[in-house]
Amino acid sequence: MSSGGYDAADLADQIREGDVNASIDAVLSDQESIGNLILAAERADLEQDTSPLVQLVSRSSQTDMLRKARQKGHVPSMNAATGLSEQRIDATGYTRLINACKPAAQQILLKGQKGTGKTVAALDIGRRLHAEFDEELSIATNIKGPDEQDDVTFVETMSEMLEWVRDTPGEKLVIGDEWSTTMNAHANPGGQVRQTVSRFINALRKGKGGSTRLLVIGHEHDTDIAAILRTQSDVVIQKDGKADEGMADLATVYDGWQDYLEDDHWFKLRGLQDVPESSVWGADTNYFAHFEIDLDNPHEQIRRGRLVDHWEELQDDTDNENGESSEVVCRGVKSDGDDCNALTSHESGFCKYHRDQWDGDTDPRLEDD
Structure with a gap:
């Protein structure tokens, strides 16, 4: 047209x-x-x-x-x-949306009420982006179903996702569902989860031989979405309503989070298409997506925006073989010369903030009897 x-x-x-x-x-x-x-x-x-x-x-x-x-x-x-009729939108509105999602390292937030078809919409965007890149776009997601095809990988943890980004060349897309449920659980200001999420998101967008686009499915209420998923969004897609309201095929698109807050929409979409479960891009409706924050020491495990090869060695082991807690006082020294005194169970005897002082020896306090 x-x-x-x-x-x-x-x-x-x-x-x-x-x-x-x-x-x-x-x-x-x-x-x-x-x-x-x-x-x-x-x-x-x-x-x-x-x-x-x-x-x-x-x-x-x-x-x-x-x-x-x-x-x-x-x-x-x-x-x-x-x-903006459905016929016209199929030719131009979707093109406009896909062009908005296509740039390198683009971060897209898809939000709306429960039951408005956010997951289906995200998979349809992924399907269209895959076609836009002539099927040379690798996709990782924690949504079960579309991973049946070769270009889609099913991942449910931070480490799996970062390893996938690290080891997958070319242009990439990550589709994350139910992230905020996990990321907001303990994401108090200054908390460890908040820092871990921040490092994870920023590392996720850096890839080998091509950038990673991030498409996050969020909740209806803004406060239910982790701050970094909101404020860093380059594109915000608001699903307008549910199927029983006759609004499942409608969405409003904003040019970033600030425009969303000011209700200054970029353009509107009508005629959003469904992706049936039987489709190779369809979601498994019997599976509930979840996501695990499995990095204990992101400051050490994510370096220069990438997951290190030996990230497992930097995990804290909080229990001994008998299932008992094996924490000891960190033997690290603060910048002011005072002892750290934080508790750690890492074999080094150093907490995550002073792990760089470790010379490789095992803390005798944590050795097996």
Whole structure:
């Protein structure tokens, strides 16, 4: 479809939404006299829905205009009358959305009420991005189902995801579902989970031989979404409603989190398509997605934005073979010269903040009897 058709439809929708101070019925009239009559009726508070005369004049005028447009094949006029129709959106609206999600290291947040089809929408975006990259896009996700195809990998932990990013060349996409449930569990300001999530997200977007796009499925309420998943979002997609409300195929797109907060939308989508479970891109409805934060010492395990090869060796082991706690006081020294005194169970005897002081020996306090 020509850009003129798209621009005409977009302008028509802006008029309908009140973003442009004009009468859509008068604009679509093919005769100035009829347009002026419609404006006069509007000034007299004669609404189209309640005035048969205004309704007849408007309908007759738009019908004449569309008849001439059809005969001449004038696409902008036809699209202005229909606005963002499902047919037009399939050709241009999805293209606009995919182009917004395509840039390197792009972070996209897809949010909305429970039951609005967020997971299905995310998988459809992944499917379309995969096609946009001529099927040379590797995808990792904790959603069970689409991993049946070669280019999709199923992962459920931070370490698995970072190892996948580290070891997978080329352009990549990560689709994360139910992340906020885990990441907000203990993400108090300054807390370890908050720091771990921050390091994880920033490391995730760096890849070998190509960048990683991040598509996160969030909750309805803003505070239920981890801060870094919100504030770093380059694109925010708000699912507008549920299927039983007739709104499952609708979404509003914002150019970043700040525009979302200000309700300054970028564009709207209609005609979002479903991805059936039977599809190779469909989700397994019998599986509930979850995600584990399995890195104990992200400061050591993530270096220069990548998961280190020996990250398992830097994990804390909190129990001994008998299942009893085996924590000892950190033998590290703070920058001011004072003893650390934090508890650790790592074989080094150093906590995560002073692990760099370890010379490789095993703390005798943690050796087996």
